[in-house]
Amino acid sequence: MKEVLQVQELRKAYGSVVAxxxxxxxxxxxxxxxxxxxxxAGKTTxxxxxxxxxxxxxxxxxxxxxxxxSGRLALAERIGVQLQESALxxxxxVAEALRLFGSFYQRRVDxxxxxxxLGLADKRSSPFAKLSGGQKQRLFIALALxxxxxxxxxxxxxxxxxxxxxxxxxxxxxxxxxxxCTVFMTTHYMEEAERLCDRLLILDxxxxxALDSPEALIRSLDAERRLVFSITEGQTAPDxxxxxxxxxxxxxxxxxxxxxxxxxxxxxxxxxxxxxxxxFLDLRTEQPNLEDVFLALTGREMRx
Amino acid sequence: xxxxxxLTWVNLKLYIREPIATFFTLAFPPLMxxxxxxxxxxxxxxLFDGRGSMDVSMPAYTAMILATVAFIGVxxxxxxxxxxxxxxxxxxxxxxxxxxxxxxxxxxxxxxxxGMVGLVIVGWLLYRVHFEGNVLTVVVAVIFCGLSMCSVGYxxxxxxxxxxxxxxxxxxxxxxxxxxxxxxxxxxxxPATIKKVASFLPLTYVVxxxxxxxxxxxxxxxxxxxxxxxxxxxxxAALAARLFRWx
Numbered sequence: 001m002k003e004v005l006q007v008q009e010l011r012k013a014y015g016s017v018v019a020x021x022x023x024x025x026x027x028x029x030x031x032x033x034x035x036x037x038x039x040x041a042g043k044t045t046x047x048x049x050x051x052x053x054x055x056x057x058x059x060x061x062x063x064x065x066x067x068x069x070s071g072r073l074a075l076a077e078r079i080g081v082q083l084q085e086s087a088l089x090x091x092x093x094v095a096e097a098l099r100l101f102g103s104f105y106q107r108r109v110d111x112x113x114x115x116x117x118l119g120l121a122d123k124r125s126s127p128f129a130k131l132s133g134g135q136k137q138r139l140f141i142a143l144a145l146x147x148x149x150x151x152x153x154x155x156x157x158x159x160x161x162x163x164x165x166x167x168x169x170x171x172x173x174x175x176x177x178x179x180x181c182t183v184f185m186t187t188h189y190m191e192e193a194e195r196l197c198d199r200l201l202i203l204d205x206x207x208x209x210a211l212d213s214p215e216a217l218i219r220s221l222d223a224e225r226r227l228v229f230s231i232t233e234g235q236t237a238p239d240x241x242x243x244x245x246x247x248x249x250x251x252x253x254x255x256x257x258x259x260x261x262x263x264x265x266x267x268x269x270x271x272x273x274x275x276x277x278x279x280f281l282d283l284r285t286e287q288p289n290l291e292d293v294f295l296a297l298t299g300r301e302m303r304x
Numbered sequence: 305x306x307x308x309x310x311l312t313w314v315n316l317k318l319y320i321r322e323p324i325a326t327f328f329t330l331a332f333p334p335l336m337x338x339x340x341x342x343x344x345x346x347x348x349x350x351l352f353d354g355r356g357s358m359d360v361s362m363p364a365y366t367a368m369i370l371a372t373v374a375f376i377g378v379x380x381x382x383x384x385x386x387x388x389x390x391x392x393x394x395x396x397x398x399x400x401x402x403x404x405x406x407x408x409x410x411x412x413x414x415x416x417x418x419g420m421v422g423l424v425i426v427g428w429l430l431y432r433v434h435f436e437g438n439v440l441t442v443v444v445a446v447i448f449c450g451l452s453m454c455s456v457g458y459x460x461x462x463x464x465x466x467x468x469x470x471x472x473x474x475x476x477x478x479x480x481x482x483x484x485x486x487x488x489x490x491x492x493x494x495p496a497t498i499k500k501v502a503s504f505l506p507l508t509y510v511v512x513x514x515x516x517x518x519x520x521x522x523x524x525x526x527x528x529x530x531x532x533x534x535x536x537x538x539x540x541a542a543l544a545a546r547l548f549r550w551x
Contacts, residue, residue, distance in 0.1 A: 053396060076398040083396055086389035091321040096314060103310035104399040147398070 002029040004151050004182050005050065010059035012045050019045040021206035022059065027151075032173065032183040034197030036190060036290070038302050042206040043186040044084050047155050050184070051081050064150060077105055080144030080152035080181070082137075084159070090129035094120055094139055097128065098146060105147035114142045118172065134165035141172060145181070152176060154185040158192060170196055190290035190302060202294060209297045214290060221296055223288035227258040227269055229280045238276035243268050307399055308407050315411035319377065328372045329419040333365040334426040336488075346431040351492045355519070358431040360490060362424060363514035366446060368487040369419035371507050373412050374453035375460070375478040382408075382461030383470030391550045401550070405458075413450045420446060436520040445517050449510040452533040455540030456506070462547040486511040506536055 005027040048054040052068035098111035158166040202209040245265040346356030427433040464470035485507035513529040
C-alpha cells in the first residue's frame with residue numbers, strides 16, 4: 001500500500017521538556033489515521049512538525065515525498081490544515097474567507113459546493129466572530145479543503161463542541177476520506193478514535209504506546225468481557241462459574257454479571273441457561289473499549 | 305500576485321469595517337476641518353506666511369491620518385491577530401510570509417491616501433484650500449512618511465506580547481504626538497518649550513516635510529526631515545523584521 005507520510009525517530013523538545021520523544025510511524029494513502037492520547041501527550045507538537053510549522057530537533061519526516069520544514073510552501077500547496085488554536089479576522093465573512101484562502105493556492109476548488117457540503121451556505125455573509133463553535137470548525141474544514149489536498153490534518157477537531165456538533169463533524173471527516181483524501185487526525189476522545197480511525201497511534205508522554213486498528217488493539221487486550229442479565233424471581237441460575245470460558249460470577253438478587261474470555265464465552269453461558277430451563281431478561285455484553293486499552297497500556301486513566 | 309491582490313482588498317475591507325479606526329481615518333479629520341474652520345476660518349494669516357489656517361491644516365491633518373494608521377491601526381491589528389491565532393492560520397497556508405506583510409503595508413498606505421483625499425475634498429468644498437505643490441511628489445512623500453511611521457507601528461506590534469499591550473503602547477505614543485507635533489494643532493501657536501519637545505517627535509518631521517512639499521518646496525529643502533524619517537524607516541523595519549513573530 002502506498003504511504004503518504006513517513007516519520008522516523010521524530011524528536012522535539014522545548015527547553016528541558018521533551019514533547020515528542022523519538023516516534024516512528026507511517027500513514028497509508030486513503031486511510032483515516034488517528035493520533036490519540038491525553039492532553040499534553042505531544043500530539044499537537046508532532047502534527048505541527050508534520051505540517052512544516054515546527055522544526056524537529058531530530059529524526060526524519062517525509063510528507064508526500066517532501067521534507068515539511070525545508071519544503072513548507074511546496075507542501076502547503078498539497079495538504080490541508082486545521083489547527084487546534086487559530087482564528088480569522090473577526091469581521092471577515094465566510095464566503096470572503098474561502099475566496100481569500102483559495103487565492104493562496106495554485107490549485108483550488110469552487111467554494112460554492114464546499115459551502116453547501118459543510119452546511120455553511122446560509123452563513124456565507126456572516127462575519128467569523130458571529131459563528132458558533134461548530135460553524136467555525138466547519139469553516140476551518142472548508143478552508144483546509146479549498147486547495148483539494150491529498151492529505152488533510154485535523155488537530156482536535158471536535159474539542160469544545162457539543163455532542164451533536166461532534167457527531168456531525170464525524171460524518172464530515174468520513175465524507176472527506178470518501179472523496180479520496182487521506183486524513184490525519186488527533187483527538188483525546190477515545191470514542192471518536194474508535195468510531196473514525198482505520199488505524200491509530202496511541203501517544204503518551206511523547207512516545208508511541210501502540211499502533212494498530214482499533215479492533216486489533218481491543219482484541220490484543222484479551223480483556224474480560226462482561227455478560228449482564230436478569231433472571232425471574234424464584235429461579236436459580238445453573239453453575240455458570242464452572243464453564244471453561246467463565247472466570248467468575250457476581251449475583252445480586254435477580255441480576256447476574258458473568259465475567260469471561262474467549263470466542264465461545266457468550267454462547268456457552270446462554271446455552272447453559274437454556275439447558276437448565278432458566279429464562280433470562282435484558283441480556284447484554286459489555287466489550288472493553290479503547291479507554292480500557294489505554295488503561296492497560298499505561299496504567300492510567302485517560303484524563304479529560 | 306493573485307494572493308497579494310486578494311489579501312490587500314480584504315485587508316482594506318476589514319479596515320473599513322473596524323468602526324474606531326475608520327472613524328479616526330475617514331471621519332475625524334473632516335470633522336476637525338468643520339470645527340477649526342468654524343473657529344479660525346481660512347483667511348490669510350502672517351502666522352502661516354500668508355496662508356490660511358485651513359490651508360496649512362491639510363498637510364497637518366494628513367500627517368494625523370498617517371499617524372492614526374501607523375500607530376493605532378497597525379499595532380493593534382497585528383497584536384490582535386497574533387493573539388487570536390489569525391497569523392498562525394495564515395502561516396499554515398501556501399501564502400508567503402513576505403506577501404502577507406507587503407499586502408498589509410499596501411492596504412495601510414492606501415487607507416492613508418483615501419483618508420487624505422477625503423480630507424482634501426472637504427477642505428476644498430468648504431474653504432477652497434490652496435495646494436501649491438506637485439501632486440505626485442506629495443503622494444510619494446505620503447507613502448514615504450507612511451512607510452517610516454508604519455515601521456514603528458510594526459515594531460510595536462511585533463514586540464507587544466498581546467493586543468492589550470499593543471493598544472496601550474500605541475495610545476501612549478499616539479496622543480502626545482497628535483497634539484505636540486503640529487499634526488493636530490499648528491506648532492506656530494505653541495510656546496517654545498512645546499516646540500522643543502516637538503523636535504523629538506518623529507511625526508513633527510512628517511508634518512514639516514508634507515507641509516513644505518504641499519506648498520511647493522522641493523525635497524532638497526527638506527533634507528533633514530528626509531534623513532530623519534529614512535533613519536526611522538531603516539531602523540524600524542530592520543528591528544521589526546528581526547522581532548516579528550507569527551505566534
